[in-house]
Amino acid sequence: MPPLELPLGLGTSGLDDPAECRDTVTAALEAGYRHVDTAQMYDNETAVGEGIAAAAVDRDEVTVATKVHPDNLAPEDVRETARESLDRLGLDRVDLLYVHWPTRAYDPSTTLPAFDALREAGVTDHVGVSNFTPELVREADRILDAPIAAHQVECHPRFRQPALRELAAELDHRLVGYSPLARGDLFGDDELTAIADRHGLSPAVLALGWALARDVTPIPKATGDHVTENLRAVDAEVPDAALDAVDALEPGERRIDPDDAAWNR
Numbered sequence: 001m002p003p004l005e006l007p008l009g010l011g012t013s014g015l016d017d018p019a020e021c022r023d024t025v026t027a028a029l030e031a032g033y034r035h036v037d038t039a040q041m042y043d044n045e046t047a048v049g050e051g052i053a054a055a056a057v058d059r060d061e062v063t064v065a066t067k068v069h070p071d072n073l074a075p076e077d078v079r080e081t082a083r084e085s086l087d088r089l090g091l092d093r094v095d096l097l098y099v100h101w102p103t104r105a106y107d108p109s110t111t112l113p114a115f116d117a118l119r120e121a122g123v124t125d126h127v128g129v130s131n132f133t134p135e136l137v138r139e140a141d142r143i144l145d146a147p148i149a150a151h152q153v154e155c156h157p158r159f160r161q162p163a164l165r166e167l168a169a170e171l172d173h174r175l176v177g178y179s180p181l182a183r184g185d186l187f188g189d190d191e192l193t194a195i196a197d198r199h200g201l202s203p204a205v206l207a208l209g210w211a212l213a214r215d216v217t218p219i220p221k222a223t224g225d226h227v228t229e230n231l232r233a234v235d236a237e238v239p240d241a242a243l244d245a246v247d248a249l250e251p252g253e254r255r256i257d258p259d260d261a262a263w264n265r
Contacts, residue, residue, distance in 0.1 A: 134164065
């Protein structure tokens with residue numbers, strides 16, 4: 001299996017209108033994105049698949065990721081609903097299949113072998129985890145036959161996840177950062193905006209460029225002109241001084257923090 005390529009991606013959480021979701025995915029791929037992230041929980045896999053099909057981009061050039069809902073993590077449900085995700089996406093496989101949250105029906109001893117089985121069956125090329133603590137990542141790494149290809153978590157300049165970045169480097173998987181713009185809060189962040197202004201960057205390009213420079217794959221949700229604006233981060237020259245200034249910002253709080261999240265137990 002070739003190594004997983006995870007360039008800056010398009011996040012689709014919150015793209016609830018099917019037409020808008022479809023058109024956004026198509027526009028993103030035709031603008032140059034090659035990584036699209038969805039989930040059973042988002043209820044938009046059909047629209048995402050339609051957007052992929054409509055784009056003038058070869059399917060094999062695109063990394064498609066989806067996630068199994070925490071209610072569907074019993075082994076038989078994993079196997080059944082992963083194939084249902086393929087049907088909705090209109091694909092014969094996904095590149096990356098995540099455990100979305102290690103909650104509800106998640107049982108590492110039975111859930112994770114089901115993901116291994118899906119990989120062996122060709123339903124997915126790679127297995128990932130999402131919203132795990134370091135301890136749960138290490139446990140999953142011990143149980144899985146497949147290497148963990150990616151761990152998806154909230155990550156942005158005010159919530160930089162240093163421990164999980166170090167763990168990703170240690171275990172050789174990719175850290176994927178959702179809400180890389182802190183759900184839009186960074187646009188009103190005076191300190192971050194001042195850093196961006198000093199270096200002639202937009203706050204979005206600074207935040208996404210920081211992630212890329214720190215070995216995090218950001219997956220911003222965007223529509224309209226923001227789709228292409230975010231992609232500028234890939235080629236932007238973000239000076240070390242700007243990156244260091246971001247690293248020195250006072251850490252903030254999570255934007256996504258459900259009561260049953262693993263870190264709240």
